[in-house]
Amino acid sequence: MARPLSEAKREAILASAIKLVAAQGISAPTAGIARDAGLAEGTLFTYFASKDELLNQLYLELKADLAATTLKGYPVAAGTRERFEHVWNSFVDWGIDHSAERKALRQLAVSDRISEASRRQGSAAFSEISAMLERSRRDGVLKDHPQAFVGAILEALTDATIELIARDPGQREHYKKAGFDVLWHGLAT
Amino acid sequence: MARPLSEAKREAILASAIKLVAAQGISAPTAGIARDAGLAEGTLFTYFASKDELLNQLYLELKADLAATTLKGYPVAAGTRERFEHVWNSFVDWGIDHSAERKALRQLAVSDRISEASRRQGSAAFSEISAMLERSRRDGVLKDHPQAFVGAILEALTDATIELIARDPGQREHYKKAGFDVLWHGLAT
DNA sequence: ATTAAATGAGCAAGCACTCACTCAAGATTC
DNA sequence: GAATCTTGAGTGAGTGCTTGCTCATTTAAT
Missing domain, CATH: 1.10.10.60 (Homeodomain-like)
Known part of the structure; x- marks a missing residue:
C-alpha cells in the first residue's frame, strides 16, 4: 500500500x-x-466505481445521519407521547437545519438509480424507531395501524411541516408543535 | 392552413x-x-417547442385532471366532514387508478424543469378546493391552521395512503378509511 | 396549387467513464 | 538515517455514447 x-x-x-x-x-x-x-x-x-455507486452511498449516508441524529438523546425511559415527540422534533429539526441534505435525499428517493438493496438498508437504519412505534401500538396508546402506515404518515407529515417552515421560518416552533398535534391526534387512541 | x-x-x-x-x-x-x-x-x-414545454404542459394536464376528477360529484350542500371526505376519496382513488399518472406527476413535481409559473397555475386548479377548506376553517369545524399547511398535510397523507394501498391492494377500502380518520382526527376541532 | 404537417438523418453539446502517465508516500535495503 | 524501490492515488485529455433539437425533403389536407 x-x-x-x-x-x-x-x-x-x-x-x-x-x-x-x-x-x-x-x-x-x-x-x-x-x-x-x-x-x-x-x-x-x-x-x-460509478456514479450509481456514489448516489447509492450518498443515499445511505444521509439516511444514517438522520437516524443517528434521531437516536441521539432519545428518551428511552419516557412515556410514549414524549418519545414520539422526540422523534418528530428530530426529523423536523434535521430537515430544516440540513436543507441541502434534505433536498438531495428527496431527489435520490424518487430516483430509480437507488437500488432496492439500498432502500432496504436505508430503512434498516430506522429499525429502532420502528420498534418503538410497534411497542407503543401494542401498549394501546396508538390506534391499531400497520407500522408501515404509521411510518409513512410520520414521514409525510414531517415533510409537509418542514416545507411550511422553510417558507415562513419565523413560525418554526409554532408549526413544529402544530404538526406534532396533527400527528398525535390523528394516531393516538 | x-x-x-x-x-x-x-x-x-x-x-x-x-x-x-x-x-x-x-x-x-x-x-x-x-x-x-x-x-x-x-x-x-x-x-x-421544447422538451421543457412538453414537461410543463404534461404537469398542468395532470394537475387539471386530478382537480376535475375531484370537483366532479362534489357535494356542495353537504356538511364539512362529508365534503372533506369526498376530496379525500377523490385524491386516493385517482392516485390508485392512475398509477402511471401519479408516478409521472411525482417525478415532475420534484424536478426543477417545472417553472414557477406552471406550479402557480397548477395550484390555481385547486382554488375551489382551497376555498372549501377555508370556509370550513372559518366555521370552526377545523383547527385554525393556515391553508397551505392543511393542503400540504392533505397531499402528504394522501400520498402515504396510496403508497400503502399500492403494496396491499386487497385492503384498499380499509386503508382509505383509516387514512381519512387520521386526517380528520388530526385536523378537526 | 398551395401550404404546412410529418419525416428522420444529422448535428452540436453533454455525459459517464477510461487510461497512459506522473509522482507522493510507504516499504526495503544498506 | 539515507538511498532506492514499489505501489497505487491523482490527473485530465480523450472516447464513445446519448441527448435535444434542426432542417431539407416528402406527404397530404385544403
Whole structure:
C-alpha cells in the first residue's frame, strides 16, 4: 500500500454531491462534483466505481445521519407521547437545519438509480424507531395501524411541516408543535 | 392552413410521456416518447417547442385532471366532514387508478424543469378546493391552521395512503378509511 | 396549387467513464 | 538515517455514447 485513500477526500466528494444534487438533481455531472470538491474527475472514480455507486452511498449516508441524529438523546425511559415527540422534533429539526441534505435525499428517493438493496438498508437504519412505534401500538396508546402506515404518515407529515417552515421560518416552533398535534391526534387512541 | 394539427397526436404524445416518465423519470428521451406515440421525433417538436414545454404542459394536464376528477360529484350542500371526505376519496382513488399518472406527476413535481409559473397555475386548479377548506376553517369545524399547511398535510397523507394501498391492494377500502380518520382526527376541532 | 404537417438523418453539446502517465508516500535495503 | 524501490492515488485529455433539437425533403389536407 503506497498511498492510502483519504477519508477527507471521500467526504469532500460526498459533500459536493449533496450540494450539486440538491441544486440540479441527480443529473448533476460527475465533472462538476469533482471540480467542486477540488479534485480531478478521474479521482472521483477511484473513490466510487460509478456514479450509481456514489448516489447509492450518498443515499445511505444521509439516511444514517438522520437516524443517528434521531437516536441521539432519545428518551428511552419516557412515556410514549414524549418519545414520539422526540422523534418528530428530530426529523423536523434535521430537515430544516440540513436543507441541502434534505433536498438531495428527496431527489435520490424518487430516483430509480437507488437500488432496492439500498432502500432496504436505508430503512434498516430506522429499525429502532420502528420498534418503538410497534411497542407503543401494542401498549394501546396508538390506534391499531400497520407500522408501515404509521411510518409513512410520520414521514409525510414531517415533510409537509418542514416545507411550511422553510417558507415562513419565523413560525418554526409554532408549526413544529402544530404538526406534532396533527400527528398525535390523528394516531393516538 | 393546409393541414391542421391533430389533437389526437398531441394526446398520444402526452400519453406516451406519462408512460415513459413514470417508468424512467424525466430523463426519458424525446426519441423514445415519439416512437411510443407512433410518430417521428421531429413531429414531437411541432406540437411542443421544447422538451421543457412538453414537461410543463404534461404537469398542468395532470394537475387539471386530478382537480376535475375531484370537483366532479362534489357535494356542495353537504356538511364539512362529508365534503372533506369526498376530496379525500377523490385524491386516493385517482392516485390508485392512475398509477402511471401519479408516478409521472411525482417525478415532475420534484424536478426543477417545472417553472414557477406552471406550479402557480397548477395550484390555481385547486382554488375551489382551497376555498372549501377555508370556509370550513372559518366555521370552526377545523383547527385554525393556515391553508397551505392543511393542503400540504392533505397531499402528504394522501400520498402515504396510496403508497400503502399500492403494496396491499386487497385492503384498499380499509386503508382509505383509516387514512381519512387520521386526517380528520388530526385536523378537526 | 398551395401550404404546412410529418419525416428522420444529422448535428452540436453533454455525459459517464477510461487510461497512459506522473509522482507522493510507504516499504526495503544498506 | 539515507538511498532506492514499489505501489497505487491523482490527473485530465480523450472516447464513445446519448441527448435535444434542426432542417431539407416528402406527404397530404385544403
